[in-house]
Amino acid sequence: MCWRLRRKINLPFENRFALQFGIATKSSKYWLSTLGQTQTYWLFTGSDNCMTLPKYQIQQLGTSDYEAYLTFLDVAYACRFFSSGKNGDFQLRVFITRPKDYTDVYYNLGFGVWDSEKHTVDDVVELKNGDFQQILATIASISLDFLEANPKASLYAEGSTPARTRLYQREITRHRHLIPENLQIYGLIRDKDVGFIEFQPGINFDAFLLSLK
Structure with missing residues (x-):
């Protein structure tokens, strides 16, 4: 273990x-x-x-940059780190949220490139900075830390496009043997309202749900 x-x-x-x-x-x-x-x-x-x-390395943040969202979202955790690669340095933000006054244990995992002028996160832009796996490893670490601090919580994650969701799925499959034994990953199938099933290679999922066993 x-x-x-x-x-x-x-x-x-x-x-x-x-x-x-x-x-x-x-x-x-x-x-x-x-x-x-x-x-x-x-x-x-x-x-x-x-x-x-x-x-x-990551830097934990407060909620001051997300005041526009606080009327309808609770920000449970926020941090930033910097992607450094062939196209330069970019600030990425990761935030874990749930709807305002929502008391259930399900949270949304969001991340993307920070636009310092608009104070928004761009989760569509493709950096192509040569450090994709390092970025995902950082986000995976943040997710596991949150779940360990909140063991009853579940994290919902979905790519900003179907292609990006498939990319995340390929990376999960590729590094599946490295996933801690106490981490459970489910995949969402929206077709025919199948819902969440345990993650399996070779199945196209629409989103993912992470929790501790």
């Missing part, structure tokens, strides 16, 4: 990985933090072949 931890301690040499979010093994529950100023890494274990996925 995977455990995501934040504490910093000194480790034996053979376990001296520079990580911000680590996974406990049977012999150790802690990993050393951090690597670099612009990115950190996840280490995923559970098989003989370990691998890392880079992610960006």
Whole structure:
């Protein structure tokens, strides 16, 4: 089972990985933090072949930039990070919301490029900055952190276009073996009102729902 931890301690040499979010093994529950100023890494274990996925550092934000939405939305969490690649640096915003005065445990996961002049998030623009997997790894980390802090919550995620939703699905399938065992992913099928079913490769889903088991 995977455990995501934040504490910093000194480790034996053979376990001296520079990580911000680590996974406990049977012999150790802690990993050393951090690597670099612009990115950190996840280490995923559970098989003989370990691998890392880079992610960006994030900065948690308040709700001041979203005042126009606060009349109809509750912003449960908001943060930003910066995509840095072949086309430059771009500020991305991630926000987790639900309708105002809605008391159920379902939240919406939204993210996109921040327009500082309009104070809006553009979730349609394609950056093509060469760091797509790093962006998704960062968003996945944020989602897991939120669910661990709110274990009864569920996160709804849908691409801004059907093509983008399929792209997210391909990435989930590609890295499915890295998903923590305590994370459950469902896919939505709107056709014939099928609804949410457990995520399976090879099925075209319209949206996704994430929760902890």
